[in-house]
Amino acid sequence: MNHHAPNILPVIRQLDEATANRIAAGEVVERPASAVKELVENALDAGATRIDVMIEDGGKRLIRVCDNGCGMTPEDLPLAVSRHATSKIDGSDLLAIRSFGFRGEALPSLGAVGRLVITSRTRDGEGAAITVTGGKVGPARPAAANPGTVVELRDLFFATPARLKFLRGDRAETMAVADCLRRLAMAEPYVGLTLTVDGKEIFRADAESGDLFDALPARLARIMGRDFIDNAMSLDAERDGLRLTGFAALPTWSRGAAVAQHLNVNGRPVRDRLLMGALRAGYSDVLPAGRHPGAVLFLSCDPQLVDVNVHPAKAEVRFRDPQAARGLVVAALRHGLAGAGHRSSTTLAQAALNAFRAEAPASRAFVPEPEPRDGAMGAAPHLHVPIPGFAEAPSARADRPDDAPLPGDTPLPGDTPLGAARAQVHENYIIAQTLDGVVIVDQHAAHERLVYERLKAQAARSGIVRQVLLIPEIVELSPMDAHRILSIAEDLADLGLVIEPFGGGAVVLRETPAMLTHLDAPALIRDILDDLADQGSSDRLRARLDAVLSSVACHGSVRSGRRMTVDEMNALLRDMERTPRSGQCNHGRPTWVKLRLADIERLFGRKD
Template sequence: MPQIRRLPENLVNRIAAGEVVERPAAALKELVENAIDAGATRVDIALKLGGLDGIEVTDDGCGMTAADMELALERHATSKLPDEAIEQVTTLGFRGEALPSIASVARLSIESRPRGADEGWKRVVDHGRVVEEGPAALPVGTRIRVDHVFANVPARRKFLRTPRSEYAACHDVVRRLAMARPDVGFSFSNDGRRIVQVQPGEDVATRVSRLVARELADNAVEVDVVRGPAEAPIRMTGIAGLPTYNRGVADHQYLFVNGRPVKDRLLTGAVRGAYSDMLARDRHAVLALFLDVPPEEVDVNVHPAKTEVRFRDPAMVRGIIVSGLRDALASGDKRSAQTPDAGAMGAWIREGDAPRLPDGDNIARDNRGVFAGQGWQQRERPMIPPPTPPIYRDMEGAILSGPTMLDPELAPQARAEEALEQPGDAERFPMGTARGQIAQTYIVAEAADGLVIVDQHAAHERLTLERLKAAGAGEGITRSQALLLPEVVEMEEADCDRIEEAAEKLGMFGLAVERFGPDAMLVRAMPAALKRADPARLLQDIADDIARNGDALLLGEKLDLVLATMACHGSVRAGRTLSVAEMNALLREMERTPRSGQCNHGRPTWVKLSMDDVEKLFGRH
């Protein structure tokens, strides 16, 4: 039998460091959290070679005495737990392993001066050994420098990534912590280049927009919702991007619980459910949500890096996120990501840009359809032939004059109707008054503050879907359809366990299932809207979704997908000619309908060209 022995202190520290210090970004996270917990109003961060060669964090917090500094470098020593009630912890860090773990795998230098002290103190630990100690001159606060992470642990060093990758991970850490604390100023640089500079005292929307994307502020709604009992309410605040402002990856979803950045499957699954009928499945929302939960209702001590949490009532938290986001978007998402694309604006052809025929007869057309000849200068962008000269007629229809006499029958023809007058209270109608239709697909309307262009099919698709959902709320869209012969679906035992646990909730959607042996489920009824669906594939998708997100929202999403398909087939198609009355009726319904700013796939249903933009096109600005 192998002999049991105590591990040496240096090996214990290196094992602990493996849990806490996975890479430079993990060390940086611990140091910045310490600075925030110390009451800092400003944190300055400097990296060298993406953190591989150096990390320096300076703050203006409360500082430490020499005795405190010595104690802070011992394992399981912390000032962040005043008593043993760990469930009531309100600080970011509390394990007391960060500094000794970092010092065991790098050269760690700490300089600190507490308030009221005449001078500071410095202590240097090189891979677990104290090599220098003495007085230090610095302002009130703490400065910590970490050099050469894993320099003496080559087995760990070789698993670190490139400086660019390590820098990106550090940048993400700083971005999340800076979002969590808009009352704290942050400065972040890498190899002398300033990356982030934010001032203390900013509001959440401003801070998030500055750190994520400046255009987010114009394409998002603010979220502020309170749920739960009055004695222990749960509040969710933040900023949520419009569905039309989306990304191809989910790395721009920032979630915080009690000021702590987390990456939690429950929360990300709830966000996906909230946007389920407003985004294509391969697109992802951009948002930052801040949950304030009573400390006793959440366990933050389930992961060494504290990036995961566990809620006492996860269903309520998920419901708050889904309903809160949907309410916020319903009140503000008649808008779309409506800033005209810069490329589209640049494609407008002004009179001065039109190609002109050169003087002389030596003109030829090359094989690309571009006029070429002596004296003709090729421009950077492809030239197009000049438009056909217009035909001018008198009141009787006779041709008056024209640069080129062509067949009069080739003159452009169009249908015209009498336009409605702009209403006196036009400000009440943001979609404006219809003025025409382009390519039998786009409605052009005049609003009080600009020109509105509407995709008639995308807009009517959203309106139809919202009517179907509203009707379903009253008539039971998810009513159950019993199967003539119950169907047995064979699945893995773990998947059967997940379905069985969610059976009651699935029944609320109209899906009646029960256990049928250790590795099979019996389907007795299907939702009426999904009566033609394959029960086996449906149950497997739900089981996969539960495993991935911890709850069964996928069935609700499938119903939304069915309704979206019905709405698509029942909508005004592109290519259909609309009368002015029909166009105006569509505009008025868009103004009344929630989520009318985007279609069921997250694309904008309308864009607006402001009068300033129109005037710029004509040089009148």
């Protein structure tokens, strides 16, 4: 709709500086958390090792950031609050960026929408302060100050009151500020950060010491929780000039939302769709629908390979080779999960221990056991009393030969993490003894994963069997979509889906994977196109094939209710130790739980 009156030529005007600053501030400062992010990043660029943040009323009334960085001279202060003035770059190469900030817009933008006071002093210089109110800059004046910089921002958006209506409540804005600080704290383990809200300290992360391999886990344990580190695998992979490090949680340590996913590119926390999609793809085969993995990943590369100058908030990046970045993340995660093998989350054991409840002493009359007769223990070394729900292995039944081994007679292996089978209960759970505890295995879930991994390995060796369509199917697409889907035709053919151009925007489907019966190929192709448009790649066909293999594995595995022999149980344990991703079944559920002997003894009051 044209809102201009006919035959009236619009007048082009030069906006005044105050209006231009307020418009720029709308891009950089969306909410109090945005202001905190810009100020803390400035402190980090100044070499600060200690940063204290104080806010009031969710940051709407006051934001105060104090650091011990290099500080500024009185001559630098007027430049610091003018637009496009920065000490981070010289303007010769906008890709050679190695600092958090570089635009020179944060401080003037904050001064345009609030009441800004900056007090700073260098190590050997004199302190000075400058004030900016609604875009009006005052003169620099002498002030008492410690080395470093203190930035106070009061009455955020007082100059643009309409923006205040779009802010959320104090609690929500405070949580956004805290989340921002947590992300920056994970990226900078050697820097101490605190957050004080309305006079109460709610977040503290003291500077860590030691090398990075010690400092980073300690910082993540402080912020993400000790259980994250205990249930995470470390990653270190490199490809095509990109290096990925960090920690990714085991599939059994997952969340109901993507709140435990933190991605960093060259030390900068980002929320990048490409990397988030790669993270999901890396866990696609081990997590059920609705569950999200936890990870803190650091992708580093030459600054020339990534462009951070795509958005004023600098939360998005663009890679020169996006598929190389995505491929590195997916491959590193899958390799790490395969290397984790049978590992399972320690939080599962804690949940199992928490489920135990000591029976009340008065709930049942105590009946003392009769004293054994002399020599009774020597005469009956193996006393078997039927217990409801407890299924002895066939080799342990009463009709066994005298020299047949019982589950308890199996030697306890010293180099096998899942131990030796001792019993089978409720015809579904294997009880195994390890050197330092007890392992409970879900036989059906465990065998399902083993069969699934074998089927996938067979498919990888022999390829996906195709079936030729008696009548090829023509799918009408736009010329752009046809070009996009044909660009990955070779990859689709490796997965059993053969497509060819058919003129214009149409493609013809000639072969499909034999295992995918009743396939709606046009719908699948359009879904793949949606993935390509959103992420630049698609794992949808592979996921469909894996789902079929998973279903076959489920029906071909050991069923619940089947009694297993001692040898069968031990063979299953040994296979689990050798098989990648055996710590969870195809649906993302755990296959085993370990209870430490010390925890079991604590349940019975044997240990404090």
